[in-house]
Amino acid sequence: MAEFDDIIHQPLRLKIMAALNALPATAGLEFSRLKKLTGATDGNLGAHIETLAKAGYVAVEKAFVGKKPRTTVTTTAAGRVAFARHVATLQEIIAGAAR
Amino acid sequence: MSRIDPQQAASALSDIDSVARRVRQSTVYQLSSLLIVMWGVLVFAGNIASFLWPRSAGYIWIAVDVAGIAGSFVVSGFGRTRTGIRSFDVRMLTAFLLFLAFGFFCTRGLAHFTPRQLATFWPIYFMLAYTLVGLWVGRAFVAIGLGIAALTLAGYFLIGDWFEPWMALINGGGLILGGLWMRRN
Numbered sequence: 624m625a626e627f628d629d630i631i632h633q634p635l636r637l638k639i640m641a642a643l644n645a646l647p648a649t650a651g652l653e654f655s656r657l658k659k660l661t662g663a664t665d666g667n668l669g670a671h672i673e674t675l676a677k678a679g680y681v682a683v684e685k686a687f688v689g690k691k692p693r694t695t696v697t698t699t700a701a702g703r704v705a706f707a708r709h710v711a712t713l714q715e716i717i718a719g720a721a722r
Numbered sequence: 723m724s725r726i727d728p729q730q731a732a733s734a735l736s737d738i739d740s741v742a743r744r745v746r747q748s749t750v751y752q753l754s755s756l757l758i759v760m761w762g763v764l765v766f767a768g769n770i771a772s773f774l775w776p777r778s779a780g781y782i783w784i785a786v787d788v789a790g791i792a793g794s795f796v797v798s799g800f801g802r803t804r805t806g807i808r809s810f811d812v813r814m815l816t817a818f819l820l821f822l823a824f825g826f827f828c829t830r831g832l833a834h835f836t837p838r839q840l841a842t843f844w845p846i847y848f849m850l851a852y853t854l855v856g857l858w859v860g861r862a863f864v865a866i867g868l869g870i871a872a873l874t875l876a877g878y879f880l881i882g883d884w885f886e887p888w889m890a891l892i893n894g895g896g897l898i899l900g901g902l903w904m905r906r907n
Contacts, residue, residue, distance in 0.1 A: 627726075632726070632734070634737070637734060637737060637738065638737060638738075638741045641737065641738040641741040641742050641745075642741050642742070642744075642745045644742070645741070645742035645745040645746055646745065646749065646805070646806065646807075647805075647806040647807060648806075649806040650805050650806030650807065652745075656748070659748075660741060660744055660745060660748065661741070710735070710738065712731075713731040713732075713734050713735050714731075714735070716726065716727075716728050716731035717728050717731050717732055717735070719728070720727075720728035721728075
């Protein structure tokens with residue numbers, strides 16, 4: 624059994640981080656696209672993005688395109704490191720069980 | 723801090739893999755769809771122009787290819803500002819030119835095609851590429867490739883003098899609709 628980051632481990636936050644980490648470092652995902660990819664509701668997704676932002680793992684940028692508001696979420700450098708460490712921990716747990 | 727067992731860890735890794743795959747596919751679709759719609763418009767125009775001025779068809783298709791390559795760089799630049807990913811670069815251009823060169827070698831070097839055969843060969847040749855690429859990057863490419871190829875062959879065998887307008891509709895129109903459909907997905 625191993626210990627790791629509770630912030631990333633929550634299922635929806637794990638999906639958010641997985642989605643953002645699948646993109647190049649500078650690229651972000653719009654809220655609507657992130658909602659489709661994770662299958663989350665507006666409120667749930669917003670709350671979990673806020674948790675990740677408070678931890679410094681994601682950056683949220685709000686802008687207006689014409690009259691429409693657009694929210695874009697991007698991983699921070701700290702978020703990428705934390706996610707990589709989390710994935711490594713998961714792999715270690717599986718490898719440890721196979722030994 | 724929590725503790726989890728190997729089964730939960732495997733399930734989490736599987737979730738990560740599944741989401742990452744969907745993101746990559748959705749990004750490919752988002753970037754490719756703009757290129758496909760742009761090529762659809764050009765191909766539609768190329769077919770209509772070839773129908774109206776058949777003697778200039780060779781020049782018309784060269785112009786379509788040049789405009790398509792230039793437009794691909796513009797669309798790719800636009801996509802890069804939004805996603806950070808370049809969808810059309812020098813490597814893609816090289817692949818495209820090699821693909822064209824092989825097509826020319828087949829249609830001019832190895833054999834001499836009639837205009838109607840040429841107008842059939844190029845779309846099904848390109849749709850073969852769509853279908854093959856689709857085996858790796860997503861089923862939408864396979865659907866577009868096979869659908870347009872089948873309708874092109876149907877036109878070749880069944881449509882008489884209205885073959886070019888038919889090709890404008892199913893090749894140009896097919897790419898535009900396919901690109902928009904891909905964008906929705």
